[in-house]
Amino acid sequence: MPVPFWLPALLGFLTAVGPVSTDMYLPAFPAIEASLGGRPGAAQVTLATWFLGLAAGQMTQGTLADRLGRRTPLLAGTALYTLASAGCALAPDLFTLALMRALAAFGGSASMVIPRAVVRDLADGQEAARLMSRLFLVMGAAPILAPTLGGFVLRFAGWHAIFWIAAVYGVICCALVWRFLPETLPLARRTRIGAGGLLSRFATILRERGFVSHTLMLGCTGFAMFAYLGGSPDTFIVRFGLAPSRFGILFGACAAGFIGASQLNPRLGAWLGAGTVMRAAVRVALAASVGLVGFAAADAGPWWALAALVWVCMACMGFSNPNAMVGALSRHAAHAGSASALMGTLQYLLAAMSGLLVGLAADHTARPMAALIFLGSLGAAAADLFRPRR
Numbered sequence: 001m002p003v004p005f006w007l008p009a010l011l012g013f014l015t016a017v018g019p020v021s022t023d024m025y026l027p028a029f030p031a032i033e034a035s036l037g038g039r040p041g042a043a044q045v046t047l048a049t050w051f052l053g054l055a056a057g058q059m060t061q062g063t064l065a066d067r068l069g070r071r072t073p074l075l076a077g078t079a080l081y082t083l084a085s086a087g088c089a090l091a092p093d094l095f096t097l098a099l100m101r102a103l104a105a106f107g108g109s110a111s112m113v114i115p116r117a118v119v120r121d122l123a124d125g126q127e128a129a130r131l132m133s134r135l136f137l138v139m140g141a142a143p144i145l146a147p148t149l150g151g152f153v154l155r156f157a158g159w160h161a162i163f164w165i166a167a168v169y170g171v172i173c174c175a176l177v178w179r180f181l182p183e184t185l186p187l188a189r190r191t192r193i194g195a196g197g198l199l200s201r202f203a204t205i206l207r208e209r210g211f212v213s214h215t216l217m218l219g220c221t222g223f224a225m226f227a228y229l230g231g232s233p234d235t236f237i238v239r240f241g242l243a244p245s246r247f248g249i250l251f252g253a254c255a256a257g258f259i260g261a262s263q264l265n266p267r268l269g270a271w272l273g274a275g276t277v278m279r280a281a282v283r284v285a286l287a288a289s290v291g292l293v294g295f296a297a298a299d300a301g302p303w304w305a306l307a308a309l310v311w312v313c314m315a316c317m318g319f320s321n322p323n324a325m326v327g328a329l330s331r332h333a334a335h336a337g338s339a340s341a342l343m344g345t346l347q348y349l350l351a352a353m354s355g356l357l358v359g360l361a362a363d364h365t366a367r368p369m370a371a372l373i374f375l376g377s378l379g380a381a382a383a384d385l386f387r388p389r390r
Contacts, residue, residue, distance in 0.1 A: 006180075007118075008131055009183075010176060010180055010181060011115035011118060013114075013128065013173070013176065013178065013362065014055055014074070014078075014111040014114075014115050014173055014176070014177070015111060015112055015116075015172075016169065017027060017078075017108045017111040017112065017113050017114045017169070017173065018054075018108070018111075019110060019255075020146050020166060020169055021050065021081075021104065021105070021148055021166055022047070022050065022229060023146040023150070023229070024146035024149060024150040024153075024160045024162055024165070024166065025150055025159065025163070026150065026229060026232065026233050026242075026247075026251070027041075027150045027151040027153050027154055027233065027237070027244035027245075027247050027248055028159035028162055029043040029044070029151060029170065029233040029234070029237075029295035030043075030233065030238065031154060031158070031159045032046075032094075032097070034133025036091075036092075036093055036094045036097065037094070037161065037222075037245070042094060043094070043359075044136060044230045044355055044356070044358060044359025044362065045094065045098055045356070046094065046097050046098045046101045047101075047226075047232075047355040047359070048100040048353075048355040048359065049099070049102040049105075049228050050099050050101045050102065050104070050105045050355075051105070051288055051348045051349075051351040051352035051355055052102060052105070052296065052348075052349075052352045053101065053102035053103065053104065053105025053106045053109070053224065053352075054105045054106075054108070054109045054112065054344065054347070054348040054351070054352075054358070055336040055344070055348040055349045055351075055352060056109075057105055057106035057107065057109030057113075057345075057349035058112065058113045058340075058341045058344030058345045059075055059076070059106070059112070059341050059342065059344075059345040060106075060133075060341070061107075061109050061113050061114060061166045061262060061338075061341060061357070062113045062117065062340050062342070062344070063338055063341060064190050064225055064342020065114045065185070065341075066115070066117075066185070066190065066338050067190060068190070069183050069185050069187075069190060070114050070117065070118055070151055070181070070183060070184055070352070071177060071181055071183050071312045073109065073110050073114060074110050074114050074177045074181065074354065075116075075177055075178060075254075076107075076110070077106075077107040077111060077171050078107065078108070078111055078147065078174045078177065079107070079111065079170075079174055079305075080103065080104075080106065080107025080108075081104050081107035081108040081110075081111070081170045081172055082107075082138060082167050082170030082174065083107075083167075084100050084103035084104035084106075084107060085100075085163050085164075085166040085167040085170055085273070086101070086105060086164070086167045086371050087100035087104075088101060088163040088166070089098040089160045089162075089164045089167065090160075091162070092321070093210040096155075096255075099388070099389075104166075106142070106285070108170075109344065111173060112344060113340045113341050113344045115129045116325060116329065116340045116343075116344075117185075117274055117340045118184050119131050120329050121184035121185055122184060124167045128137065136290065136378070139289060145268050145278045148245070148248035148249060148251075148252055149248070150162055150244075150309060151243075151245040151248040151249040152245065152248075153165065153245060154244055155245065156273040156323050158175075164308050177242050190353040201338055202222055202338065202342055204218065205338065205339050206342070207340055208331055208389070209386070209388055210297075210327055210328070210330065210331060210388050211328050211329075211331070211339065211343070212216070213327075213383050213384075213386040213387035213388065214284065214324040214325070214328035214383075214387065214388075215324075215328045215342075215343045215346055215384035216346075216379070216380075216386070217278070217282065217290070217324045217380050218321060218324045218325065218328065218343065219293050219346050219349075219350040219351075219379075220350065220376045220377070220378075220379030220380040220383060221282075221285075221317045221320060221324075221376060221377075221378035221380045222320060222347045222348070222350055222351045222354075222376070223284070223350045223372065224289070224313060224317075224354075224367035224372065224373040224374075224375075224376025224377050225314070225317060225351075225352045225374060225376070225377065226351040226354045226355050226358075227354045227355075227357075227358050227368075227369055227372030227373050228254075228310055228314070228356065228369060228373060229355070230355045230358040230359060230368025231358040231362070231366070231368055231371075231372070232247070232251065232369065233247065234305070234362050234364060234368075234369075235306070235365070236250060236303060237363050239364050239365055242303065242305040250307055251355070253307075254307070254310060254311050254314045255312050255314070256297075256316065257311045257312075257315035258314045258315060258317055258318040259318060260315070260318065261281075261315045261316070261317075261318025261319045261320070261385070262318040262321070262322055263318075264318075264319070264383065265277060265318065265319050265322055265323065268319070269323060269340075273374075274323040274326070275323075275326070275387070276323060277319050277323060278319070278320045278327075278384060278387075279316070279321050279384050280319070281316040281319035281320040282316065282320055282377070282380040282381045282383075282384050283384075284312065284316050285312070285313045285316035285317070285320075285378040285380065286378060286381045287378040288309050288313050288316070288377075289309075289313055289370070289373050289374040289376075289378075290374065291309050292306070292309040292310065292313070292366075292370045292373055292374065293370045293371060294373050295309060295359075295366070295370070296365065296366035296367045296369070296370035296371075297367065297370075298309075299365050299366070299367070307368055310373070313373060313377065314342075325343070327387070328343050331370070346354060350376075352370055352385075
């Protein structure tokens with residue numbers, strides 16, 4: 001099937017539901033805790049429940065996408081995301097907010113897992129990597145703009161308005177899927193299997209070394225990234241005293257590094273090979289995370305030095321993640337939705353663990369964030385050693 005020139009932009013806009021829903025409300029953590037009566041670090045629990053909802057939702061949505069096609073699960077998932085985001089805006093306490101965040105993630109996971117399956121429906125290999133990088137380019141506008149928008153909204157309208165904006169975003173996603181998204185999985189390729197067959201399929205996928213190693217790499221880089229997402233407000237806003245608006249600019253700069261690297265990735269991959277690019281990226285990130293731990297342990301010095309090391313770690317993920325996604329799905333064209341769902345579930349289970357740990361360990365220093373980024377970077381480097389070399 002020929003790929004319309006606008007399709008990567010649409011898929012990127014849908015996939016951006018993740019960074020929009022995660023990054024936009026990060027500057028509001030202190031305000032949420034003050035408004036809903038939580039202890040310092042309590043708002044990170046809502047981030048952990050978001051990731052748990054993503055883990056559960058991706059497993060379900062990917063299976064539905066292989067059974068029902070791509071469009072129907074996307075429409076249902078974005079509708080649930082929209083309603084639950086409105087519930088977040090109306091939440092009277094942290095427990096309700098955390099519950100609504102989990103429901104929003106369960107629905108929003110359709111917009112994160114199914115676009116990857118659509119890419120695999122249409123292409124493989126270097127062409128799939130090129131499409132995935134174009135998707136990352138569009139999706140990348142969200143983490144650049146969302147924290148700045150969140151800080152601006154927080155200043156003039158309060159944290160509740162952030163979730164109303166998320167609900168409007170969900171409505172737009174529903175309309176775009178309904179009007180423009182083509183069905184890329186024909187009836188002949190859809191699968192109808194029971195629970196036993198589904199478990200057997202997951203077992204088959206997990207026996208493939210390329211899937212496991214690339215997925216572990218994604219999970220570990222995600223662990224590091226979400227340690228940064230959960231720990232950066234406490235580090236930069238509380239410890240270093242940055243205003244939410246300045247924090248948004250800093251966050252956008254790190255996101256720009258990630259996106260810029262993802263756009264260089266296809267050219268470097270064609271020149272050096274995707275495996276070489278991934279290997280170099282995870283090793284440079286590991287070296288930067290070691291420096292991050294040393295800087296955080298001293299708990300002194302300018303905030304921009306800490307931010308520079310974080311920027312290097314995020315940029316390295318822009319090189320490793322698109323290639324790792326393609327590597328994980330490459331041998332699973334017959335059930336790309338299930339493979340994508342399993343990949344996302346494992347990734348976001350680790351992300352939930354990271355978000356919970358950084359919240360529990362919060363001490364108004366950079367130490368919890370730095371330690372968890374190091375652990376994630378170490379795991380990604382170890383997964384690279386396990387990865388098939390062809």
